[in-house]
Amino acid sequence: xxxxxxxxxxVPKSASAGDVITLKTLISHPMESGQRKDADGKIIPRSIxxxxxxxxxxxxxxxxxxxxxxxxNPYFEFDVLVDKSGEFTFTWYDDDGSVYExxxxxxxx
Amino acid sequence: MTRKHVAAALALAAMTAATAVRADPxxxxxxxxxxxxxxxPTRAPAPAFLKDVLPEVRSGWLYRDPxxxxxxxxxxxxxxxxxxxxxxxxxxxxxxxVGKSCADCHNDIESMKGVRAAMPxxxxxxxxxxxxxxxxxxxxxNRMGAEEWGWNSPxxxxxxxxxxxxxxxxxxxxxIDGPAAEWWEKGREMYYTRYGQLxxxxxxxxxxxxxxxxxxxxxSQGQINGFPTYRLxxxxxxxxxxxxxxxxRDTRGETFKAGSxxxxxxxxxxxxxxxxxxxxxxAVRH
Numbered sequence: 001x002x003x004x005x006x007x008x009x010x011v012p013k014s015a016s017a018g019d020v021i022t023l024k025t026l027i028s029h030p031m032e033s034g035q036r037k038d039a040d041g042k043i044i045p046r047s048i049x050x051x052x053x054x055x056x057x058x059x060x061x062x063x064x065x066x067x068x069x070x071x072x073n074p075y076f077e078f079d080v081l082v083d084k085s086g087e088f089t090f091t092w093y094d095d096d097g098s099v100y101e102x103x104x105x106x107x108x109x
Numbered sequence: 110m111t112r113k114h115v116a117a118a119l120a121l122a123a124m125t126a127a128t129a130v131r132a133d134p135x136x137x138x139x140x141x142x143x144x145x146x147x148x149x150p151t152r153a154p155a156p157a158f159l160k161d162v163l164p165e166v167r168s169g170w171l172y173r174d175p176x177x178x179x180x181x182x183x184x185x186x187x188x189x190x191x192x193x194x195x196x197x198x199x200x201x202x203x204x205x206x207v208g209k210s211c212a213d214c215h216n217d218i219e220s221m222k223g224v225r226a227a228m229p230x231x232x233x234x235x236x237x238x239x240x241x242x243x244x245x246x247x248x249x250x251n252r253m254g255a256e257e258w259g260w261n262s263p264x265x266x267x268x269x270x271x272x273x274x275x276x277x278x279x280x281x282x283x284x285i286d287g288p289a290a291e292w293w294e295k296g297r298e299m300y301y302t303r304y305g306q307l308x309x310x311x312x313x314x315x316x317x318x319x320x321x322x323x324x325x326x327x328x329s330q331g332q333i334n335g336f337p338t339y340r341l342x343x344x345x346x347x348x349x350x351x352x353x354x355x356x357x358r359d360t361r362g363e364t365f366k367a368g369s370x371x372x373x374x375x376x377x378x379x380x381x382x383x384x385x386x387x388x389x390x391x392a393v394r395h
Contacts, residue, residue, distance in 0.1 A: 004195055010185045028191045072344075073191055 005029050007102045009090050014107040017083050023054070026075045027092050027100065033068040049074060051093040057086030082108050133320055134171035134329075135178075140389070142182050149278055153385030162316055166383055169329035169394060172320070177341065181393040189270060189339035189391035192263075192346050196271025199264060205255025211268075214252065218275055225269075225276040225388050229377050231288050238292040238373050241269050242348070260368040266346040270337045270391050277390030281334050283380045296378025299371060305362025311379075314356075331356075332383040333376065335392025342395055349376055 010024040027049060034046025046068060054062040061080050085108045092100045140149040151168040159166070170178055180186050200218050203210040215221065229240040232247075239247075242260050245268055249255040258265040285293040300311045314323060315331030322328070336349040350367035353375060357364040365371040 004198070006191075006194060008185070024185055026185070026191070028194070073188070 003030075005094070005098070005100060007090065007092060007100045009088070009102050009104055011088055011104040011106055014109065015082055017108050018081065019108075020079050020081050021106070022077060022079055023088070024075070024077045025052075025054075025090055025102075026073060028073050029092075029094075031068070031070055031072050031074065035068065047095050049092050049094055052076065053089075053091045053093075054078075054080075055089045055091075056080065056082070057084065061088075082106060084108050134167055137171065140168070140170055140178075140182060143184055147278060149387045149389055151386075153280070153383075156381065156384040159382060163330070166332065166386055167319075167330055168386055168389065169332055169335060170389070170392065172327050172329040173394060177393055177395050181389070187339065187391065187393055189337075189346060189393060192267045192339070193270045193274050193391060195263075196267035196269075199268060200271060205249065205253035207252065207254040209253050211248070214248075218271060221272045221275040223276055223279055225273040225390075226279040226281050227283055229373055229380065230284055235288055238289060238370075238377060240350075240368070240373050240376055241272060242368060243373075245269070245272075261348055261351050263346075266337050266348055269348065270346060273337060273388060274390040276388040278387045280385050280387055281380055281383050283377060283384070285377065285381050289377065292374045292377050293381060295371075296374035296376070299375045300378055303360075304357050305360030307360045307362075309360040311356065311375075330382075331379065332386060333379050334383045334386040335389035335394065338389075338392040338394050340394055346391075349379070 005028060007027045008025065012021050015021050029049050030047065031049065032044055032047040034043065034048075036044045038044050048068055048070070049066050052062070052064045052066060052074070053060070062076075062078060064076070066074060085106060087103055087105045090102045090104075094100070137151055139151055141147075142149070149168075151171050152165050155163045155166050170181060180188065184190050197218060200211045203213070211218070224244075225241060229238050229243075231237070232239045232243070237243075242258075242265055245265065246257045250257055258268075283289075303310045303313070311331060314328050319328050319330045333349040333352075336352070337346050339345070340347040348367065350372045353372050354364045354367055
């Protein structure tokens with residue numbers, strides 16, 4: 001089980017309908033690649049976030065498959081076109097089966 | 110002058126001009142963070158003892174690339190904030206035989222406001238100059254019954270980062286009189302002493318040549334108001350002593366240890382050179 005995993009998201013509080021807004025997300029996670037060896041020469045097992053999904057008001061906005069080459073604390077910045085108020089759901093899937101979720105709403109006038 | 114010489118002279122002039130532009134610190138008066146939520150002045154009048162050598166003291170932020178500067182201007186993009194969060198978590202976590210956390214005595218971490226701005230300072234007993242790290246370890250050992258943290262351990266740097274952030278924006282003001290004067294004097298002497306095979310003193314780079322390039326690196330005044338800082342090169346937090354070790358090592362010298370008497374004295378002197386600059390909480394440098 002990865003330690004100190006903490007998701008963070010940055011979503012503007014409000015926007016006008018049809019605006020393209022920038023979302024930023026970061027999850028603190030070691031992203032152990034499974035390629036490294038410890039002091040005894042044993043392989044450190046792979047432990048990464050393998051999938052990241054963003055939904056907006058029930059519609060999928062982003063679905064990413066992550067690979068072991070991605071560094072510690074994966075950061076995503078992307079644009080979304082919003083036309084109505086709603087809630088963003090951010091979900092990260094860990095190799096160990098853990099699922100981390102974060103939600104944030106936006107007012108669209 | 111032949112045509113060839115003129116061309117060469119022009120090329121040289123162009124090169125010099127380009128270098129000068131690239132190497133000067135930028136003009137910005139403040140670091141505006143989170144779109145103006147927090148503003149930190151980047152300059153302060155030089156303290157009295159530096160009046161003759163420096164016109165003003167400047168944040169290292171002014172000497173960095175636009176990308177690096179931008180990272181510090183948004184707390185979400187500042188990679189150091191991940192470590193601050195870990196520090197905040199350990200602030201609330203009980204440790205040691207007494208079963209207490211920092212918060213059990215000190216309440217909210219906001220009570221640490223101002224602490225970083227006055228570091229290092231004489232301890233309560235008045236017999237030694239202590240850095241923030243010493244105060245933290247003193248609490249851990251004597252109040253919590255916990256193990257000391259290593260000076261440059263991740264736990265320690267997370268904690269100093271979280272504590273420093275509470276003083277963000279407060280001007281650095283360290284006591285250099287009374288019992289601290291002796292330490293300050295020792296630190297000052299170190300600052301001007303040439304170390305290593307390359308025989309370089311702190312002053313050779315950070316006083317005589319601040320703003321110029323040393324090979325590919327842009328020399329700043331070597332201020333420590335932004336420490337602990339996120340260093341892109343290390344992809345992690347760096348304490349001021351860690352930076353001191355790096356500098357002395359680069360002179361090809363045998364370095365003092367992080368946390369040693371020598372580096373604490375140097376920390377006091379260097380901190381005093383940045384009197385009036387704001388604590389940048391957690392800065393980003395490369």
